[in-house]
Amino acid sequence: MAKLKSSPLIALTGVPNVGKTTLFNKLTGLNQKVGNYPGVTVDKITGRMKTSIGSVDILDLPGTYNLYPRSEDERVVFSVLSGLEPDLDVDAVLTIADMSNPERSLFLATQIVDMGYPTALILNMEDQAKKEGLEINKILLQRLLGIPVFTASADKGVGIDQIRKAIEENGFSEGRKVVDPAKICDESLLIKVAGITKQKNPYRALQVLKFIDEEKKIPKETRVRLSELVEEYNFKPAQVQRQETKMRYEHVRDILSKCLKSPEKKRAGLTRKLDSIFLHPIFGFGIFLAILFLVFQAIFSWAEGPMDFIDGSFAFLAHSVSEALPSGALTDLLTEGIIPGLGGIVIFVPQIALLFAFLSLLEGSGYMARAVFITDRVMRPFGLNGRSVVPLISGFACAIPGIMAARTISNRRDRLITIFVTPFMSCSARLPVYIVLVGLLFPDGESTFFNSKGAAFFGLYLLGIAAALVSAAGLKAIMKNERSGTLVLELPRYRIPQFQTVITTMYEKSKTFVLEAGKIILAISIVLWVLASYGPGDSMEQAASSVLLPKVETAEAMSEYHTKVASKEIQASYAGIVGKWVEPAIAPLGYDWKIGIALICSFAAREVFVSTMATIYSIGADSEDIQTLQQLLSTETRDDTGEPTFNSATVWSLLVFYAFAMQCMSTIAIVKRETKSWKWPIIQTVYMTVLAYVSALFVYQFLS
Amino acid sequence: MNSITADTIKTNQTVEIIDLDSNETGQRLGEMGFWPGKNITLLLSAPFGDPMAFEVDNTVIALRKNEAKLIKVKTSAA
Numbered sequence: 147m148a149k150l151k152s153s154p155l156i157a158l159t160g161v162p163n164v165g166k167t168t169l170f171n172k173l174t175g176l177n178q179k180v181g182n183y184p185g186v187t188v189d190k191i192t193g194r195m196k197t198s199i200g201s202v203d204i205l206d207l208p209g210t211y212n213l214y215p216r217s218e219d220e221r222v223v224f225s226v227l228s229g230l231e232p233d234l235d236v237d238a239v240l241t242i243a244d245m246s247n248p249e250r251s252l253f254l255a256t257q258i259v260d261m262g263y264p265t266a267l268i269l270n271m272e273d274q275a276k277k278e279g280l281e282i283n284k285i286l287l288q289r290l291l292g293i294p295v296f297t298a299s300a301d302k303g304v305g306i307d308q309i310r311k312a313i314e315e316n317g318f319s320e321g322r323k324v325v326d327p328a329k330i331c332d333e334s335l336l337i338k339v340a341g342i343t344k345q346k347n348p349y350r351a352l353q354v355l356k357f358i359d360e361e362k363k364i365p366k367e368t369r370v371r372l373s374e375l376v377e378e379y380n381f382k383p384a385q386v387q388r389q390e391t392k393m394r395y396e397h398v399r400d401i402l403s404k405c406l407k408s409p410e411k412k413r414a415g416l417t418r419k420l421d422s423i424f425l426h427p428i429f430g431f432g433i434f435l436a437i438l439f440l441v442f443q444a445i446f447s448w449a450e451g452p453m454d455f456i457d458g459s460f461a462f463l464a465h466s467v468s469e470a471l472p473s474g475a476l477t478d479l480l481t482e483g484i485i486p487g488l489g490g491i492v493i494f495v496p497q498i499a500l501l502f503a504f505l506s507l508l509e510g511s512g513y514m515a516r517a518v519f520i521t522d523r524v525m526r527p528f529g530l531n532g533r534s535v536v537p538l539i540s541g542f543a544c545a546i547p548g549i550m551a552a553r554t555i556s557n558r559r560d561r562l563i564t565i566f567v568t569p570f571m572s573c574s575a576r577l578p579v580y581i582v583l584v585g586l587l588f589p590d591g592e593s594t595f596f597n598s599k600g601a602a603f604f605g606l607y608l609l610g611i612a613a614a615l616v617s618a619a620g621l622k623a624i625m626k627n628e629r630s631g632t633l634v635l636e637l638p639r640y641r642i643p644q645f646q647t648v649i650t651t652m653y654e655k656s657k658t659f660v661l662e663a664g665k666i667i668l669a670i671s672i673v674l675w676v677l678a679s680y681g682p683g684d685s686m687e688q689a690a691s692s693v694l695l696p697k698v699e700t701a702e703a704m705s706e707y708h709t710k711v712a713s714k715e716i717q718a719s720y721a722g723i724v725g726k727w728v729e730p731a732i733a734p735l736g737y738d739w740k741i742g743i744a745l746i747c748s749f750a751a752r753e754v755f756v757s758t759m760a761t762i763y764s765i766g767a768d769s770e771d772i773q774t775l776q777q778l779l780s781t782e783t784r785d786d787t788g789e790p791t792f793n794s795a796t797v798w799s800l801l802v803f804y805a806f807a808m809q810c811m812s813t814i815a816i817v818k819r820e821t822k823s824w825k826w827p828i829i830q831t832v833y834m835t836v837l838a839y840v841s842a843l844f845v846y847q848f849l850s
Numbered sequence: 851m852n853s854i855t856a857d858t859i860k861t862n863q864t865v866e867i868i869d870l871d872s873n874e875t876g877q878r879l880g881e882m883g884f885w886p887g888k889n890i891t892l893l894l895s896a897p898f899g900d901p902m903a904f905e906v907d908n909t910v911i912a913l914r915k916n917e918a919k920l921i922k923v924k925t926s927a928a
Contacts, residue, residue, distance in 0.1 A: 211882055212881050214881070247907055250881075250882065250883055250907075384877075391880055391881060408908075427897050430897075515912070518912075519912050520897060522914070523898045523901065524898075633901055634912075635913075637903055
């Protein structure tokens with residue numbers, strides 16, 4: 147049937163670890179688009195391949211071992227290939243197999259053939275198979291499956307041209323069906339199901355029927371009718387499923403016994419040797435910690451240079467714009483709201499790019515599965531699993547890339563718990579807050595023997611870890627009903643990571659963050675800017691005029707004048723009003739309304755606490771002089787009692803508050819993006835804020 | 851009767867699978883290649899003996915003890 151369609155859509159499938167992403171990148175380059183499948187968190191990755199006869203769209207489906215919708219990845223593959231995704235009409239399927247272990251790959255390939263798709267099979271990693279002495283009779287395999295078979299070593303670029311050509315010439319064919327659904331299920335039932343669901347062939351009808359309880363994409367009334375049929379025919383999904391698996395496996399093994407020649411003796415290869423080191427009960431753990439330390443260092447310190455550069459560039463941009471444009475509300479919005487807001491988004495890019503470069507290296511080399519393997523048991527009591535380790539450790543630098551990295555956790559419950567607790571890890575944005583406050587606690591120099599500042603920092607980090615683990619364990623208890631995780635994890639062969647894949651991952655992750663989380667962050671920063679720059683009526687003007695212009699307008703005197711005005715203005719602004727308004731609520735924590743303003747403003751990002759305090763205490767808006775701030779704060783007294791505001795009880799209370807509170811709109815934005823709903827970020831923010839409040843209250847009341 | 855479950859075998863021991871639990875995880879293991887009649891070898895275990903890495907066919911698959919329990923195996927005479 148001739149279809150009016152811009153370009154054909156080819157789906158790329160394969161079991162995990164067969165080099166599917168490498169091949170996808172080789173075929174499409176950076177011509178990729180990341181989107182969403184409705185209702186799930188799996189990325190929809192499509193790429194466009196240019197050919198001599200026009201372009202072809204390639205859909206990179208997640209790696210799965212079969213077409214049964216149990217995990218989120220599998221659900222996506224299932225629903226796309228069952229035609230349940232509205233905009234994705236797959237024309238042909240390219241399925242990739244690991245040549246040195248073809249059995250599981252063929253299991254998947256025969257399912258696709260049974261679904262009736264024009265298919266082609268790629269036996270990838272031919273070089274590896276050859277090295278192992280494995281031979282496949284390609285021509286015979288082609289005949290037995292009834293589909294074209296290609297060999298390739300995608301990571302070395304071997305065989306790619308052949309695959310391109312096949313795609314160009316539409317070299318796919320429908321193949322020989324393996325499982326006859328009529329043999330495991332009543333045929334008249336399948337005909338009825340196919341009629342109701344409009345599935346093209348009986349196997350697809352059977353697939354949908356088996357998983358009506360799993361598949362929410364099917365309209366409700368259809369599901370009701372199918373359930374009636376299930377009842378009427380006494381259809382037993384699990385039993386049918388088992389029969390099908392058995393038939394399919396027997397068939398696949400039969401095919402392989404005819405065309406696969408495996409070596410007599412198995413080699414204890416390089417992978418085995420490396421595993422005896424990397425998975426060693428003691429050294430293995432040491433190596434793992436060393437790698438984590440390196441990653442942590444990278445996001446923490448290597449990103450610093452680029453981050454300072456971005457910070458400086460945006461400050462410069464804001465400054466230049468304010469010089470160039472006439473002064474007014476619009477210019478202020480641009481220079482104090484939008485540009486810093488954008489800067490606040492872009493500043494995370496170096497950390498995100500670096501973390502994902504490392505993750506991509508670890509994943510591509512095959513080490514990631516090992517890291518999961520050795521840490522799984524330790525993390526389990528907390529409702530986490532081996533895959534949670536990397537997000538949590540990344541959280542020490544920044545929660546955002548950590549939360550994005552939680553995507554590798556396939557179990558829903560474990561993934562949500564990981565996302566939920568990652569912001570408790572003391573990130574780098576807490577550091578400036580800690581430095582100012584801890585400095586207030588221990589103003590004197592360090593003793594050579596024991597450093598109280600260091601101990602306080604260490605304690606704050608431990609506090610974060612403890613909060614994360616305790617909260618995780620609590621969530622685990624609450625989310626009992628969720629399907630508990632299993633770990634069926636392939637430990638792939640070690641391989642040299644693909645440079646192109648690393649670059650693509652860095653680029654795609656940064657882009658996703660800027661575009662998707664960026665919108666929310668920008669919106670919140672504009673709201674906060676309005677709160678801090680406007681006040682009711684003419685209160686702002688009054689505040690400004692309450693400061694006397696210096697008699698002699700020297701540069702120094704003027705700058706002092708401006709900082710005083712800024713201080714008065716923020717106190718008169720809506721933010722100041724809210725600060726005073728919340729004072730009764732935060733007074734039990736030992737805070738006055740000025741701290742209240744800083745708390746509200748630093749909801750955008752924790753480090754804003756420092757600059758807001760600097761503005762309120764008027765030490766110059768762009769002063770980074772922490773010592774000046776500390777001096778001012780230490781002499782600050784309460785309006786009512788005249789006692790020092792920042793006594794140790796208040797400072798400890800603030801430290802604990804910042805250790806626990808969410809206070810980061812970028813994290814909220816990314817949690818929303820990663821969980822695809824506002825439910826989780828809201829619960830998380832409320833929980834963290836309540837925990838912060840209660841803990842700070844306890845600390846203050848105990849110490850004062 | 852020398853039928854045991856896979857979580858009890860020793861490192862480097864090779865056994866033959868004789869049966870799988872019929873629950874969903876068991877089925878999944880079957881689809882991953884743990885199929886009756888096949889030989890599996892325990893290559894190594896993580897600290898605390900859990901998870902365990904089995905060689906099946908030409909690949910290494912890690913399972914938690916709880917999952918390995920679902921696999922009934924018999925020790926070969928050799």
